[in-house]
Amino acid sequence: MTRNLLGARLVDVGDGNLAGITGVDAAAEASPHEAGLTAGAVDSIWSSVEALYRTGAYPAVTFCLRRRGQIVLNRSIGYAHGGGPGESRGAHARLAEPDTPICLFSASKAITAMLVHKLAEEGGIDLDNRVSHYLPEFTGGGKDRTTIAQVLSHQGGFPMFDVDAADGPETLLDWDRCIELICAAPAEKGGKRLAYHAITGGFILAEVIRRVTGMAFTDYLDSRFRQPLGMRYFTFGLEKNQRARVATNYVAGQPVRFPISLLAKQALSAGFSEVVDVSNRDYFMNAVVPAGNLYATAEELSRFYQMMLDGGVYDGRQVLAPATIRRAVRPAVRLRYDHTLKIPMRYSEGLMLGVNPFGLYGPMTGQAYGHLGFMNILGWADPDRDIAASLMVTGKAILGGHLLALGQLLSTLSWQCRS
Structure with a gap:
């Protein structure tokens, strides 16, 4: 385990060369041109994902980006198991892959x-x-x-x-x-x-x-x-025969101390470390927690938001009516102070909405909609940029340098994909 001077629990990212721990779904990725992007734009976005991993807050990162309906990135970095803070990467370590299932936590909502x-x-x-x-x-x-x-x-x-x-x-x-x-x-x-x-x-x-x-x-x-979306996972809880591939969650980042520890416990109905521990246990995967334990791959979550972006259509089938989606993404709450999260939030009836000039999904993303999951898991669609994206991480870190890298990733994504 790597620790900085402030006592943060961090993953040992070695010399920063990530080639040996990166998975690429080359068969799924379209050329940047097909998605209306340059190769440089895609490289810039992926470099920002790599920079996020190098902060040491996340044992595993998986990321999927669709632009104009085309998958341009579907990749993974790090270890699904055995590469967390304090763990040596022995024979039991298992690399993350683009199709590794990860618990969405609150992104399940x-x-x-x-x-x-x-x-x-x-x-x-x-x-x-x-x-x-x-x-x-x-x-x-x-x-x-x-x-x-x-x-x-x-x-x-x-x-x-x-x-x-x-x-x-x-x-x-x-x-x-x-x-x-x-x-x-x-x-x-x-x-x-x-x-x-x-x-x-x-x-x-x-x-x-x-x-x-x-x-x-x-x-x-x-x-x-x-079934209509052809998902392999994408359900609450996880079957026993699928658990060998699931990613393990880890406490990471700066120590969670009072008063943040108290606020986290009030919001989560359990202590921060306790939530992480429970999430790795069989009885959690046996259960159905409608606000918190849907398992999916990054591509599956991106696929869901692409369906919404496409007016409810997937593979020629009407999964949701356009009017249903219009109501679901319509603002229901203006930007107001959220008494649980202790920050200003903007909601529709079920989704977290973007904010201008800078919000949950980056700069000038006032039309974006999606949801955040514990901690820094994101799934969203942005009609202005014609993107459906998902970021999955297994390190549960509240404070630390990863927040700056996350902001940089979202900013890069927003600027490179602007119309």
Whole structure:
């Protein structure tokens, strides 16, 4: 493990020569010209991804970029297992590959949200109707007037519940217990107070799908998105026969200290290191956590956003109606202070939106939409640049030099792909 003077947990990146630990899906990558880019532009973007890896915050990085519907980059750097901070790269070390499945954490929320929009498209629900219309027990603490649209836009009034008062973090893996606790939890200022629903909203939205359709949540995902899009992974939890390829998550970066440690625990309903540890365990992969444990490759996540960018069409099939996508990406919350994340955020009904002059997806990305995952996982589409991109990382670092490199990557991507 490499440590800087401030005690950061960093990956040993050696002499910086990444050729031996880089995977390239050459068969999938189109020529830059086909995507309306120069070779220099693509090289510049990839160099920024390499610079992000060289910060030492991420044992593995996978990245996929589509431009004008063409894959121009689908690559990996580093180790899926055995190359984290403090680990020597012995015989057990396993290189990451472009098709390595990685847990999306909160980037999963976008998929759950779009399933809710799909159910509305099919006539199963009205997004402006109260949650209690579909879940009669969802009335505790004054939540009876909360609408589905408010839950999607993080204005539902129940951003967290007291896991410690229940059975500890393992409660998050018990679907029925979570629904019970969330329904009984007291409401905040529903419809008025913006507060990111890190775990709670996903369970309620998925339970609405389950109640209305009579299907398991994962079966609804499978039939509406996973199969139509031809995905190999792209589901919540992971089958046992697929776990040999999954990437391991690691605590990295600067030590997480008070008050950030407290804020992280409030948002995640568990301690920072505990979340990382749990995410690598079999019982986490056995569970379905609608706000936090969808597994996918970088290309699969980029494929999903390309479908949205293409008006809901994939391979000639209408997966989502254009009107559904228009509502899903429409701003529901102007740039406002988020009382959970402690920063200004801009949301649609289910997605995190870009901001001008600089936001989550880089400079001048006010039309972009997607979602962030713990920590620095990103999936998004930007209609202004005609790109669908995904960045997957396995180091869970809040503070450190990686933030500057991430900002540089997003800036490079935005400028090189501008129309």
